[in-house]
Amino acid sequence: MKRIASVMYLHPNNQAEYKKRHDELWPEMAEELKNHGATNYSIFLDEATDTLFAYLEVADEQTYNQISETEICRKWWAYMAPIMKSNSDNSPVSKELKEVFYLK
Numbered sequence: 170m171k172r173i174a175s176v177m178y179l180h181p182n183n184q185a186e187y188k189k190r191h192d193e194l195w196p197e198m199a200e201e202l203k204n205h206g207a208t209n210y211s212i213f214l215d216e217a218t219d220t221l222f223a224y225l226e227v228a229d230e231q232t233y234n235q236i237s238e239t240e241i242c243r244k245w246w247a248y249m250a251p252i253m254k255s256n257s258d259n260s261p262v263s264k265e266l267k268e269v270f271y272l273k
Contacts (some may be wrong), residue, residue: 170228172226176221176223177220178261179214198241243259
């Protein structure tokens with residue numbers, strides 16, 4: 170399994186809305202994540218800075234990355250874009266983190 174971690178950024182005053190939208194994650198989005206190999210997917214919030222920390226595991230990173238080409242993912246990005254920093258294609262601005270320690 171490949172472990173992937175990244176940070177993303179909310180616009181101010183959107184913490185509750187971000188949580189609400191993920192509490193109500195569309196079933197078809199959850200299914201697509203699983204179809205692309207995402208497991209153990211968690212997102213954490215630093216409330217003081219509106220910074221999100223995402224962690225997930227994938228069997229194959231290339232397969233997982235293909236999710237960005239799906240209609241449901243692009244629809245989800247457009248839905249989330251108003252409440253978080255986003256790129257011109259509505260994908261979240263994110264910064265991948267380098268793993269420096271892992272305890273089995």
